[in-house]
Amino acid sequence: MARQNYDPSTIEPRWQAFWDEHQTFRTPGPGDRDFDPKKPKYYVLDMFPYPSGSGLHVGHPEGYTATDILARWKRMQGYNVLHPMGWDAFGLPAEQHAIKTGTHPREETAKNIARFKSQLKSLGLSYDWSREINTTDPGYYKWTQWIFARLYEKGLAYLAEVPVWWCEALGTVLANEEVIDGRSERGDHPCEKRPMRQWMLRITAYAERLLDDLELVEWPESIKAMQRTWIGKSEGARIRFAVEGARDPDGDGFEVFTTRPDTLFGVTYMVLAPEHPLVDAITTDDRRAAVEDYRRVAAQKSDLDRTDLNKDKSGVFTGAYAQNPVFPDDDPRSRVPIWIADYVLMSYGTGAIMAVPGGDDRDFDFAVQHGLDIVTVVQPPAGTAPDKSVERERNGVTETVTCFHGEGTAVHSSSPVLTIDGLRKQDAIARVIAWLQERGIGEAQTNYRLRDWLFSRQRYWGEPFPVLHLEDGTHRLVPDAMLPVMPPELTDFAPSGNMEPPLAKATDWVQTSDPDTGAPARRELNTMPQWAGSCWYYLRFMDPHNEDAAFSKEAERYWGPIDLYVGGAEHAVLHLLYARFWHKVLFDLGVVSTKEPFQRLFNQGMVLSWAYKDARGALIPVDEAEEKDGKFFHVKTREPLERIVAKMSKSLKNVSSPDDIIERWGADTMRLYEMFMGPLEASTPWNPDDLPGVHRFLQRVWRLYVPEGDVGEVAVVHPALLREGDADDPELEKALHKAIQKVTHDLERMQFNTAISAMMVFVNEATKKHDALTRSQALRFVTLLAPFAPHLAEDLWRRLGHDASLTYESWPTFDEKLLVEAEVELAVQVLGKVRGKIVVAADAAQPAIVDAAKQAVATQLEGKTIVKEIVVPGRLVNFVVR
Template sequence: MTNAYEPRAIEAKWQDRWEAQGTFRAANPGDPGFDPQAPKYYVLDMFPYPSGAGLHVGHPMGYIGSDVVTRRKRAEGFNVLHPMGYDAFGLPAEQYAIQTGQHPAQTTAANIATYRRQLKLVGLSYDWERELTTSDPAYYRWTQWIFARLYDRGLAYQAEVPVWWCEALKTVLSNEEVINGRSERGDHPCERRPLKQWMLKITAYADRLLDDLDLVDWPESVKTMQREWIGRSEGAEIDFEVDGLEDQRLTVFTTRPDTLFGATFMVVAPEHPLVRQLTTDAQRAAVEGYVEAASSKSDLERTDLAKEKSGVFTGSFAVNPAFEAGDERGKIPIWVADYVLISYGSGAIMAVPGQDQRDWDFAEQYGLSIVRTVQPTPNFEGKAFTGNGPAINSGFLDGMGVADAKAAMIAHLERSGLGRSKVNYRLRDWLFSRQRYWGEPFPVLHRADGSHLRVPDAELPVELPEMVDFAPPDDGSPPLSKAVDWVRATDPATGQTVTRDTDTMPGWAGSCWYYLRFMDPHNASAPFSKEAANYWGNVDLYVGGTEHAVLHLLYARFWHKVLFDEGLVPTKEPFQQLFNQGMLTAFAYKDGTGRLVSGDEVEFKGDVAVHRETGEALEQVVAKMSKSLKNVVNPDDVCEQYGVDTFRLYEMFMGPLADSKPWNPRDVPGCRRFLDKLWRLLIDGNTDQPVRPHLAAAAVGEPQGAAADLERSLARALKRVDDSFKAFNFNTAIAALMTFVNDAGKASDALRRDQAERLVQALAPFAPHLAEELWERLGHTESLARAPWPTYDPKWLIESEVEFAVQVNGKLRGTVVAAKDLDQAALAELAVAAAGKHLEGKNIVKTIVVPGRLVNFVAK
């Protein structure tokens, strides 16, 4: 046994032992060692997409934070489920594969190996026997199975929808992959094109997705983002008859039916199906040119308030149903303009310039009439008035407030059959297919007559065919269509030849339910057993970045609710508490020309960063870690140089877990020094004793003298450690432990064995390897992973003497040490003396005493 702190040796020893002894294995009901008395706790990290670059020090921050919680919960006696896996299907692997010719299955496997090695290096206490990979057929078999449930419930359907098509890349791209009408990769032009796609009817769950946000303990900001994304708005659907189109009506959604009398024109989106019929011959050339130009613009470009509006008159007129038949005011022109989106509402609007700024701008630009139908407030100086006020110029609505006028107009429209109240959502159905190779195949067969049926459950998984050339074909068909033998299949009902669906699911699919598979990861007859789902319930704590605040969390909630309706899960919501860790940034350095200087060329002269070779002073900036900024820090290097425990400790010591903060390599050694100091506190490096002799045996009775002082210090530290779990500000926990170790270092002979043990236990979540080693040296033969969480007697927190601040008119003028409960008169007397000359020549008007804190004299 060596007696110096050698982190790498200790860390390897304990990681091996944890693995060999299955220390972090979570027992399911029925498993050996399952304790029905123990409460359960499920801590989940958002699992990573394994990219080729491996992990940088920012990735494990949330993982370490959740591991700290996990280890404490285990010590508190919970049966903790804490698993990890890989979100392994998706576009980047496929793009890389097309470029390099390597199969995505190979690169994905290599990337996962790197991730696994790095995650294990950091000593995260996952139950590795539950590890899963979404691209594994044993996993995606059940992703397809869940899709089949959606299909059977009518929640999956195929539809022609406008999607971004990139001709150069021969593929459909998602909205996120198209910037200003050009592809993010390669900067190729893209256009909107209607294509047949799989859609999931998430809109059928819109209200539940909205309402059930009240059931979960999530950051308000994330709930707000989800509410805005769902975008529920109440209003009315109104039908407009069109001159010369007897059999068609133009239907719009509006949140302001009360303003119908002010609807002076209509606007349809360029993609609106009636555009062709609405356009008169005289206007046809102009309209067709406009529609063509609009197809390459992004939604953001089209709807930006600051941008100038554009549009073209169709030549047709609609009839505003607010007016009596034949009233000339009710004949309003229909325009095509791209500030109206086909994807929102019905793709057509009634334009009310008096109460809508975008409509006002458009009306001004094209000389269309503007009628106010809500009386603006007296000093109103703007153009469109969106506030509340009495209706004007509105016939039977005149004088009513906005809310009453809405109700009255809806009632009026319902009587005439030209409108009805309607709830509209910004949320669209989920475009669920990709014309790509590296994803889950749809378990669907197509018959010659155009109908489709799903593959029977017993025949799942529909495995991806082995393909050498999976690049998208030139004609725009999906890569899987080239796997001719695979495409040909047999109809299980009729025995006739049918074809397989050749789309694949998007990257989001596998992550929609992975938290459920973790509950029962090896089940070969179901995605997870009912017993497992009932026992583990939902995820108690879900830790990840804000970048998933909307899409992943919304999609997973949707699938969860479908599974709830299937009776497969017992909870309405998948993730009870959500925590977003902050982003880890890093310093980057620029020279005088603004060029970035690589981290290894920077050295410090005192506080100033200078170029190692030229000596030039460099400007320090804070930025996200990225290759291009040359500021990526690799966890392998940090662990190699300082040890894993130092790495973990520093990540938690930097600041609150929720904050974004910069990695400062100069701060890391301080955390190592603390661990060295703590080691020396318990171990004499000059002997071969496992611990210092006075720690070998238990102390008897109450701590006295210096040991009592240490007990007070320890109690304060343990309280602060406990408190840090409320807001995940583990930096304060570590600071408290540092303070205790400093105190104990000054009276090391007085430190009692029970105090040393509690110190080690409290440290364990942050520096688990060192803590295990010290625990063993203190004579324990069992891992401390399930040793009880340390406690203290609250009486040690009570202080009899405290320092009171003495203020005169709110300014600090001295201090007084006195009994905490000294009566106010006696305390004031002491305080007057302490204030001394600051009270000379003044009358004390008032004396304010805050018990245990301060005395403030108001004096003139």
């Protein structure tokens, strides 16, 4: 080790301490004395982490390093860079730990934050720690509560008795999004639906804008597509159907939602969701037992059981009939049976559908299974086959029935009251809607799949609601002046078991009084979900210490919106949609000045790892496999194994910790490797065998500057690098300009891997011409490297004779003219195959190039006629011959 002069373990802590001490990355903002409003701003943000007990894994630093490089680069380009970090620190794990140990979740959270912070600092990330925020800080959640109060005032927060996912093991309700296949996303515990009185946020009121304004942002198309799907806009019509006879109490009938009102003539039955309120009233006595049975079974199934790839279309007839208004009463087709079936969900549309088996796959399957009529009302275009076709026997007759849900022409769609035969889909839809409207039995309607947001949790470790419940059953907000509402101090954090939240235990805290009237009041027992704090943290970073407002208008006007937001795709829908929703509400209130919070979004890929698979397909942990001659075998059974790429998991024993990497190789190597693995958006396996490669690169840089024998304690460089005014070797100078150009260009496109490769090319070149490197070149290369390997760069900068950090030095420039080659090598092709090479002057005239090319491939051209000559300047010459 003695000769390994480049020693990150001494350099890196030294510079981290220097940056701390000098507050190198403190960013002044509007209102600060040293703020310069003339400089352009750049706000680059990482999705802040939940400080879990297990610390950082190697996936975290991937995105953090990328944004850090951009932040450092933009500083060198003269921007005011806002690059903060904080903690999404309310959350279930800390609470569960508190339940187990009896210690306050605050303590565990503080411990985890300290660990995370020291890990982030050890990576040399240039956050402005003076802006650090923590969602569990009363000074922060005061404003989370304040925003909730604004939502409440706008009628966007309301209490509702809703069927919610209750998780017995976690002792709380969960949002739909937190339940996957009937099990909790966190902890994988079983969950069930129960009706409870909950706070809801009316995000559906913003559905249209959340959809439309996706046009305004630069996000990956895939994420936009996911949000669009989630919002799930569909346009169609609401149609009212009368129920035959006196079975319907109000005589109002019921409404359905359909996207295909043009298929109204094809309705052969109706379906109500089993929970539909009308079912009881319309069911005939002879069908009641069957209907009751069916409803009981359906009630035990969750939405997901009902939707889960369930090919079986169950349902029962209610005995009642509806009237199809497009047929006169005496037309038998006007009388359609009403069924209940669990393929219709109460939670979407009106909970009832008109079934058109000739035009809808699900209705078709149901009709086939239950022997219902199927009529064709849309003729597929010539040459197009129906989507489904089934031969069936019914009433002793064999018939072929078909289903077509594409665009076609209306057929069999005529009656004395309405005719749409021959119309194409769009025209037919418009005609039917107009007709329904004239008769007052329907109208155009837009529906969304998006539901209102279940906003309460039965937890301790979350923001208390600023709400008081009065004895008359009404509720009111806690006045803004009395915020924050802080949670009571507890020692026992366990749920009470009777579905009461843990806050109910603090009876002194719960019992309070109306601050205006003095009347007795009870505090809200629920707390907000973890999403609340992350809905607006990016705004608080702009002005984190403001005690009079969530943030100042000036700060928001200057810093907003976020120029670049980087995080994992797992937040594609929930966090990003919730935050956009709050932001739009704040926009409507005039609190923020931009319609969208995150102008540009970038999803980093996942850091994966290796694992092994045996012949049966079972996954084998890495410690049970070994390599021999490029093949892999099981350590014990000697079975051959296949190496696969898998997610990091404890069970596969393939999790890497950044701490180990930093200890062994240093933070700069870690940073470089994270960026060199591949494109940031790609998911790539973590391969520790590749670490020495980037480490060697940094060593080479070191040797370029520092004479052998210096152990990193003294400021020494090659004497030549302290001499001003040496003439640059033209080729090395050109190589440097090339590197500067490539790195600059690649940073603009966030292609960190190829930027690093460009620096490697330069360093390889410079190593070969070691003695040629001048001071001027050495200085420029250090600044080029600085965003990527800041510790090493700072150290070399100091050795080159500077006292201050290079953080605010200018980014190096390149000269286009220098990059122009005097001579270029062209490939000479015959019929598209490379047959020779020529070297010509870059500005050589075309005839001269062609002559040279002909000579180069003379043997290939012999006896052939040249039909065409193609010259691509700077690239190649191609002869087409016969």
